[in-house]
Structures are given as structure tokens and as C-alpha cells.
Amino acid sequence: MSERYETLAARIEERFGEQMRRVPSSCGELTYELDKEDLHDIATALRNEADFGFEMLMDVCGVDYLGYGSDEWNTNDATDSGFSRGVEREPVILDESDEFDARRFAVVYHLLSLQHNQRLRLRVFTGVSNPPIMTSVVDIWNGANWFEREAFDLYGILFEGHPDLRRILTDYGFIGHPFRKDFPLIGNVEVRYDADQGRVIYQPVSIEPRTLVPRVIREDNRYSADLKDQVDG
Amino acid sequence: MAEIQSYTMNFGPQHPAAHGVLRLVLEIEGEVIQKADPHIGLLHRATEKLAESKPYSQSIGYMDRLDYVSMMCNEHAYVMAIEKLLGIEVPERAQYIRVMFDEITRILNHLMWLGAHGLDIGAMTMFLYCFREREDLMDCYEAVSGTRMHATYYRPGGVYRDLPDSMPKYQESRFRNEQELKRMNAAREGSVLDFIEAFTDRFPGCVDEYETLLTDNRIWKQRTVNIGVVTPDRAKQLGFSGPMLRGSGVEWDLRKKQPYDVYDRLDFDIPVGVNGDCYDRYLVRIEELRQSNRIIRQCVDWLRDNPGPVIADDHKITPPRRVEMKDDMESLIHHFKLFTEGYCVPEGEAYAAVEHPKGEFGIYMISDGANKPYRVKIRAPGFAHLSAMSEMVQGHMLADVVAVIGTQDIVFGEVDR
Numbered sequence: 001m002s003e004r005y006e007t008l009a010a011r012i013e014e015r016f017g018e019q020m021r022r023v024p025s026s027c028g029e030l031t032y033e034l035d036k037e038d039l040h041d042i043a044t045a046l047r048n049e050a051d052f053g054f055e056m057l058m059d060v061c062g063v064d065y066l067g068y069g070s071d072e073w074n075t076n077d078a079t080d081s082g083f084s085r086g087v088e089r090e091p092v093i094l095d096e097s098d099e100f101d102a103r104r105f106a107v108v109y110h111l112l113s114l115q116h117n118q119r120l121r122l123r124v125f126t127g128v129s130n131p132p133i134m135t136s137v138v139d140i141w142n143g144a145n146w147f148e149r150e151a152f153d154l155y156g157i158l159f160e161g162h163p164d165l166r167r168i169l170t171d172y173g174f175i176g177h178p179f180r181k182d183f184p185l186i187g188n189v190e191v192r193y194d195a196d197q198g199r200v201i202y203q204p205v206s207i208e209p210r211t212l213v214p215r216v217i218r219e220d221n222r223y224s225a226d227l228k229d230q231v232d233g
Numbered sequence: 234m235a236e237i238q239s240y241t242m243n244f245g246p247q248h249p250a251a252h253g254v255l256r257l258v259l260e261i262e263g264e265v266i267q268k269a270d271p272h273i274g275l276l277h278r279a280t281e282k283l284a285e286s287k288p289y290s291q292s293i294g295y296m297d298r299l300d301y302v303s304m305m306c307n308e309h310a311y312v313m314a315i316e317k318l319l320g321i322e323v324p325e326r327a328q329y330i331r332v333m334f335d336e337i338t339r340i341l342n343h344l345m346w347l348g349a350h351g352l353d354i355g356a357m358t359m360f361l362y363c364f365r366e367r368e369d370l371m372d373c374y375e376a377v378s379g380t381r382m383h384a385t386y387y388r389p390g391g392v393y394r395d396l397p398d399s400m401p402k403y404q405e406s407r408f409r410n411e412q413e414l415k416r417m418n419a420a421r422e423g424s425v426l427d428f429i430e431a432f433t434d435r436f437p438g439c440v441d442e443y444e445t446l447l448t449d450n451r452i453w454k455q456r457t458v459n460i461g462v463v464t465p466d467r468a469k470q471l472g473f474s475g476p477m478l479r480g481s482g483v484e485w486d487l488r489k490k491q492p493y494d495v496y497d498r499l500d501f502d503i504p505v506g507v508n509g510d511c512y513d514r515y516l517v518r519i520e521e522l523r524q525s526n527r528i529i530r531q532c533v534d535w536l537r538d539n540p541g542p543v544i545a546d547d548h549k550i551t552p553p554r555r556v557e558m559k560d561d562m563e564s565l566i567h568h569f570k571l572f573t574e575g576y577c578v579p580e581g582e583a584y585a586a587v588e589h590p591k592g593e594f595g596i597y598m599i600s601d602g603a604n605k606p607y608r609v610k611i612r613a614p615g616f617a618h619l620s621a622m623s624e625m626v627q628g629h630m631l632a633d634v635v636a637v638i639g640t641q642d643i644v645f646g647e648v649d650r
Binding site: 025027029031055056057058059061063064068069071108110114117119121141142143144145146147150167168169170171178179185212213215216217218 | 273274277279281282283286287288291317318320469470471472473474483485490491573574575577580581582583584586593595597599601602603604605607608610612616617619620621649650
């Protein structure tokens with residue numbers, strides 16, 4: 001972590017205190033977590049105050065933390081269906097529950113300060129509400145408009161105060177939010193031209209989901225912190 | 234018949250000036266645009282979700298297909314994000330090769346833009362001129378990677394292979410005689426570096442040709458000067474980057490400000506516009522062509538004198554050499570593991586951004602320690618630019634919409650992802 005970022009971190013801690021919680025990062029980047037109630041005030045301060053001067057919002061993206069850190073490789077018995085054999089597929093549940101896990105959906109903001117040549121990442125969890133709700137920052141950075149529409153489209157996160165929250169990337173009349181982790185990769189419906197009806201129709205997908213390479217998590221000691229120190233030292 | 238005051242017009246998605254599948258819903262009064270509502274997503278392929286379902290190195294090919302006129306720059310951001318998470322070093326020679334191909338890609342992109350933008354607003358000849366030079370650069374792509382467009386040449390830890398000693402040559406056919414064949418292959422007798430060097434000698438003259446056709450052209454100026462003006466404040470507010478930001482007079486280029494690879498060792502200038510209109514952005518991009526040419530030349534000189542490895546020597550991440558695999562069991566195992574399961578990346582998150590020909594192209598990657606990324610977010614410059622479309626065309630005539638689409642350098646592969 002470079003010195004400049006430490007200075008910025010010190011300034012942030014002095015100005016916002018407990019409101020912004022620093023997340024340990026290995027890649028020389030500065031990440032903070034904050035509550036969504038504080039987001040609008042903190043974002044305004046980060047943009048307008050000379051100490052920070054984050055006049056640009058480079059990116060807004062939704063993240064779905066369902067199944068973070070879980071693998072799918074539990075081989076019990078071999079079958080003839082290839083790599084998919086070890087993968088247990090759970091039926092797709094439509095999100096009808098009243099509440100989500102408080103740390104399921106997050107919105108991540110990437111800020112850039114041209115005057116100080118610094119970047120900052122903010123992560124805000126949406127909390128338990130279904131649908132997930134976040135405060136819009138379009139009035140602070142106008143460029144957030146489409147990025148928030150995208151997060152709404154793909155993750156179903158509603159942005160309070162957004163002037164024009166419509167779907168942006170998916171088809172007109174699309175159902176569901178495709179980037180949620182419980183949305184299947186192959187989708188739910190497919191389109192084809194029906195010669196009898198003389199129009200394009202939707203029908204349930206006719207293909208089987210497949211896993212070509214199962215997801216595995218392996219402990220790699222080369223990356224463990226203790227060993228790294230030994231090598232360096 | 235009642236007089237119609239304002240009406241709504243549909244532009245695209247199948248329209249030659251829409252640069253792909255852009256559907257614009259325009260509210261027009263007479264011929265003056267009141268509001269533009271771009272509908273995008275007709276080319277949405279869920280690249281990010283696909284990348285989340287594959288081991289890290291199997292998604293490099295998807296990156297080529299994002300912005301399909303600047304393929305290697307997309308790969309660059311992607312492999313940089315992986316390298317950041319893994320914390321591996323890239324050999325110096327590989328860094329120079331990457332920078333050289335980034336700049337070749339920048340020229341490829343700007344030539345495509347210049348040709349198409351010219352064609353859109355009436356300068357038909359430009360298209361032919363630009364594609365003449367693009368052809369040579371495509372051949373460089375082919376020489377190093379085997380394909381003319383979707384190269385998959387950059388790998389985490391370096392590049393796929395060293396620069397080859399020979400260029401692909403034109404073959405004999407009944408359409409060209411021996412003399413013609415000799416002329417066409419004249420620059421291709423030596424190595425790839427010789428070919429690129431010959432190109433850098435020739436290219437400034439080509440840019441002069443383009444400028445003769447456009448820079449002082451009265452019609453060109455009428456179509457671009459004072460069209461789509463963006464003030465520096467608005468450009469920042471709207472998240473612009475690249476030539477769109479520099480055209481408005483903001484001096485910001487990641488190659489200078491946050492240099493990656495070997496850009497800090499190279500000598501080049503950053504052109505900046507004054508008025509923030511289409512004409513200034515045209516001038517900025519033309520100057521970038523010349524500066525890219527300078528960078529390529531410096532890379533060629535360095536690469537000639539400094540042979541060395543082009544990919545990191547860590548076989549947990551990079552494949553071992555074919556020869557080693559034949560008689561070394563460990564190499565064989567490494568190879569098998571790499572191409573079936575891939576490698577696990579330590580838990581963490583990284584944002585890697587490159588100065589892509591269109592602006593800041595960033596990859597935000599979250600890893601939970603698995604062999605597949607947990608989340609990949611592609612920050613496409615064109616997406617932010619297109620979202621400002623309505624503001625840029627307000628109060629302009631219908632024909633200027635085409636000029637603004639052109640000046641934004643929109644490619645739908647990256648906007649829709």
C-alpha cells in the first residue's frame with residue numbers, strides 16, 4: 001500500500017470515523033464499507049470536499065454474495081454425465097421470501113479523483129429488504145444513471161431517487177434478474193419463430209444445464225500471509 | 234391535415250449509421266432533437282456471467298469479443314486484474330510486447346473509427362484509406378496469434394509466445410502475377426519486428442494523407458465544429474474518459490497518470506482538445522495515431538536488443554513448454570491441471586484499468602479463492618459515453634445525431650457486453 005493511499009485513509013478516518021469501515025485489501029487498493037443510510041452524505045462529501053475531490057464515478061456495479069466461498073465439487077459416485085456428475089443442482093427458487101441475508105446484495109462504487117490521482121472503492125450492502133433498495137447517487141454524479149439502471153436490471157436492486165429506473169440490457173418484457181446467483185446460466189425461456197402462429201414465441205428452455213469445469217476452492221499455501229513474509233524476509 | 238408540432242422517431246436498430254445495434258427513440262420538433270432515448274442491450278451476451286462460470290484463463294477469448302475493434306486492450310485489462318490478484322510479475326519483454334500491441338490496437342481502433350465516422354458524415358474515401366493500413370496491422374495480429382481479430386494473445390503472466398521470425402506472406406494465385414506478388418511481399422521478407430518497423434516509417438505519411446482529406450475540409454468542419462459540445466465539468470460529471478474527456482480539455486491519460494507495464498519508460502505526448510466538440514475530438518484522435526506510432530517505434534527498438542522470456546516461469550499459472558512436457562512428469566501434470574481445472578486465485582478483489590482506445594476500460598474482479606472468478610464486472614467506456622447521448626444531441630439537427638454517434642466511437646460489443 002503506497003504512502004499516498006495511507007494519507008487518504010487517514011483523512012477518511014479522521015473525517016468520517018466509524019461511518020466508513022476499511023476492508024483489508026491485498027492489491028494496493030483502498031476499500032471501505034458503509035451503511036446505506038450514510039451513503040448519500042458521504043458521497044456528497046467525497047465529491048465536494050477539497051481533501052477528497054472524487055469528481056468522477058467510474059463504475060457502479062451490483063454484487064450478489066449468495067454462495068460466496070462455496071464450491072460444488074463433491075464427487076460421491078461416478079456417472080456417465082461428465083463433469084456435471086459431482087455438481088449438485090438445487091432447484092431455482094424465485095425470490096419470494098420477505099427477507100434476504102443482510103450481506104447478500106451489495107452495490108460497489110469505484111471513485112476516481114483526477115486532481116489527487118487516487119481511486120477509492122465503496123461497498124454498500126442493501127440490507128434485508130426484498131426487493132433490495134439502495135439510495136441513488138445520480139444527483140451527485142450524473143454518470144451513475146445508466147450504471148444504476150444496469151444494476152437494477154441485472155440484480156433487481158431498486159435505487160431510491162433515480163429519475164428513470166428502467167431495464168436497460170435485457171429484452172423488453174424480460175422476467176427475473178439474470179445476474180443473481182440463483183438465476184440459471186442457460187436462462188428460463190428461449191425464443192423461436194413459430195411457423196404455425198406466424199410469430200416469434202417464448203417457451204421454456206429445452207436444454208439441460210451443464211457444468212464443464214466444476215468450481216473448486218483449494219488452499220494454496222504459497223499465498224498464505226505467513227509464508228510470504230518468510231520468503232521476503 | 235393537422236400540423237404536427239413534435240413527433241417521435243425511431244432510429245435503428247438496423248441502420249448503417251448506428252454503428253451496430255443501437256435503437257434510438259428520438260423526440261423531434263421539426264428537425265431539431267428534443268430528447269434522445271437510446272435503447273441498448275440488443276447484443277447483450279452476459280459476458281460477465283459467462284466468465285463467472287469458467288476458469289480464469291478460459292474467459293480471455295470473451296474479452297476480445299467485447300470491443301471487437303480493439304481486442305488486445307480488452308485482454309490486457311483482464312489479465313492485469315488476474316495478475317494483481319495473484320501478485321505475479323510479468324517479464325519485461327512481455328510488458329514491451331503488450332505495450333506495442335496495445336498501441337497497434339489503438340491505431341487499429343482509431344482507423345476503424347476514422348473510416349466509419351468519415352463514411353457517416355459524407356467522407357467516403359476515408360474508409361478505403363483507413364482499411365488499407367488496418368490490413369497491415371491485422372497481419373501483425375495474425376503473425377503473433379494466428380488470427381486476425383480475436384487473438385487471445387495476452388495471458389496472465391505474459392503473452393502466449395514470443396514474436397515470430399517470419400511474417401505470413403501472400404500466396405500465389407491466378408489473380409496476381411509474380412511481379413505483383415513480389416511487390417506485395419516486399420515488406421514481409423524479414424521478421425515481424427522488421428514489418429512493424431517498416432510500418433512505423435510509412436504510417437506518419439498516411440496520417441498526413443488523412444489530414445489532407447479532412448482537417449481543413451470545409452464540409453468536414455461544417456459537420457463537426459461546434460457539434461456535441463461537452464464542457465470539462467460535464468465530461469467529468471458524466472464519467473467520460475479517453476479521447477472524449479481529453480477532447481473537452483481535461484488532461485487525463487492513464488498511460489501517464491497511473492502508468493502500467495512499461496509506459497513510464499516511453500516517450501510520448503498526450504493531445505488535449507480545447508472546445509470539446511466533435512472536431513476537437515477528431516484532432517485528438519488523429520494526434521493519438523501519431524503518438525502511438527512513436528511508442529511502437531520505441532518498443533520495436535527495445536525488443537530488437539533485448540531477447541528474453543515472454544511469460545512468467547510459474548507453472549502453477551502458465552503452461553510449461555511443449556518440449557518439457559514430453560519427458561517431464563511434473564510438467565505434464567501441471568499442463569493437465571491448468572487446462573482442466575485451472576488455478577485457484579487467492580481471495581480478494583482487484584480493479585485493473587487500462588487506457589483503452591475509447592477510454593478507461595476496467596475489470597473489477599472478486600475472487601473467493603476458487604478456480605473461477607466470483608464476480609467480473611466490465612467497466613466499458615462506451616457505456617458511459619452513450620448514456621450522455623441525449624445531452625449531447627439536444628438542440629441539434631437530426632443529421633448531427635449521426636456525427637455524435639460517430640464521435641463517441643461506439644462499439645456495441647462493449648456497451649452491451
